[in-house]
Amino acid sequence: xxxxWFGRRTYRxxxxxxxxxVELKHRGRxxxxxxxxxxxxxxxxxxxxxxxxxxxxxxxxxxxxIVVMDSDSADDTAAVAREAGATVHRVGDVRPDLGHxxxxxxxxxxxxxxxxxxIVAFLDADxxxxxxxxxxxxxxxxxxxxxxxxxxxxxxxxxxxxxDAGDAGGEVSYEGGRVTxxxxxxxxxxxxxxxxxxVQPLSGEWAVRRDLFSxxxxxxxxxxxxxxxxxxxxxxxxxxVAQVDLGxxxxxxQSLRDLGAMATELLAVADRRSxxxxxxxxxxLRQFGSGEGRGAPLATEVSVVERPPAADVGAQExxxxxxxxxxxxxxGLEGVIGRC
Numbered sequence: 002x003x004x005x006w007f008g009r010r011t012y013r014x015x016x017x018x019x020x021x022x023v024e025l026k027h028r029g030r031x032x033x034x035x036x037x038x039x040x041x042x043x044x045x046x047x048x049x050x051x052x053x054x055x056x057x058x059x060x061x062x063x064x065x066x067i068v069v070m071d072s073d074s075a076d077d078t079a080a081v082a083r084e085a086g087a088t089v090h091r092v093g094d095v096r097p098d099l100g101h102x103x104x105x106x107x108x109x110x111x112x113x114x115x116x117x118x119x120i121v122a123f124l125d126a127d128x129x130x131x132x133x134x135x136x137x138x139x140x141x142x143x144x145x146x147x148x149x150x151x152x153x154x155x156x157x158x159x160x161x162x163x164x165d166a167g168d169a170g171g172e173v174s175y176e177g178g179r180v181t182x183x184x185x186x187x188x189x190x191x192x193x194x195x196x197x198x199x200v201q202p203l204s205g206e207w208a209v210r211r212d213l214f215s216x217x218x219x220x221x222x223x224x225x226x227x228x229x230x231x232x233x234x235x236x237x238x239x240x241x242v243a244q245v246d247l248g249x250x251x252x253x254x255q256s257l258r259d260l261g262a263m264a265t266e267l268l269a270v271a272d273r274r275s276x277x278x279x280x281x282x283x284x285x286l287r288q289f290g291s292g293e294g295r296g297a298p299l300a301t302e303v304s305v306v307e308r309p310p311a312a313d314v315g316a317q318e319x320x321x322x323x324x325x326x327x328x329x330x331x332x333g334l335e336g337v338i339g340r341c
Contacts, residue, residue, distance in 0.1 A: 007198035010243040014138025019061045025144040032065045034118030038108035039126035040072040043081045046126040050085035056133045068116055070108035090115050098317050102306055106225030113311040122208035130251035139208040142243040150213045150241040151233040154206035156250040184264045188271045195239040202230050215312040223263045224270035231274050258288055262303050269305035282306045
């Protein structure tokens with residue numbers, strides 16, 4: 002474990018007041034966009050947007066925009082978020098010339114085309130136990146340390162085993178989750194040990210400088226967090242990464258079978274960054290049933306598509322008579338986009 006890095010680059014959200022961060026921002030440290038990737042989060046997204054807008058836009062002008070990226074929600078996520086004060090974009094409607102994939106990473110990648118902040122912060126849209134320090138805390142290292150390009154949040158996880166994430170009686174865990182402990186952490190220890198001090202490498206709360214994020218390939222699914230962490234280290238060194246203790250976060254367990262697909266995406270990210278790309282954007286994951294279906298194979302096709310760096314994607318070509326057509330791409334990138 003990189004104990005020296007841990008000491009240099011680990012902070013607490015209480016290390017900076019919101020007033021101090023606003024002062025630094027207004028000294029020219031950069032504009033800030035907050036992005037919430039969301040899919041069927043009508044129950045929580047409105048409260049999150051309203052609270053952030055009130056505390057970090059109206060009471061203290063820390064954020065320049067709040068954007069919800071709606072990933073084909075079947076509920077009222079978009080309407081609720083818009084009414085609460087967010088700018089809402091349906092992911093499939095952003096740069097349709099580049100195609101559309103399902104997944105959290107896709108929403109984050111496409112957010113680069115509809116936001117303008119020098120710093121982009123990401124916040125999950127299903128938070129129950131949280132505070133606006135989840136946002137301001139992430140911005141502290143980026144506004145105070147010029148050498149920091151990526152900030153990861155970490156927290157005590159309130160595990161609600163009953164399925165109600167708001168249950169105050171949930172079990173508190175200091176671990177990072179099953180996929181983190183069984184896949185992400187061992188992979189990092191074996192391949193990029195300089196990152197072993199990152200407490201929760203798969204945390205959905207993180208912030209990044211746009212000039213870095215736009216240069217990175219972005220997995221369309223759950224591999225986005227690991228990919229951005231590893232690529233930041235490979236491009237700018239471990240000291241370009243910082244982490245902030247955000248306190249507590251309510252968390253719901255997912256099924257073990259669903260976690261298998263997530264683990265597959267993470268291993269594909271790790272393989273590609275270790276020169277072991279299998280040359281395919283699809284992986285067939287075989288799992289097996291239990292109970293009466295015990296031993297019966299269950300095949301799941303896992304997408305491991307990665308989007309090219311946003312900086313390498315050309316502007317959308319205007320169509321005759323208005324509208325837009327295909328993207329104008331730099332030489333050699335047409336094949337990459339074709340695979341997406």
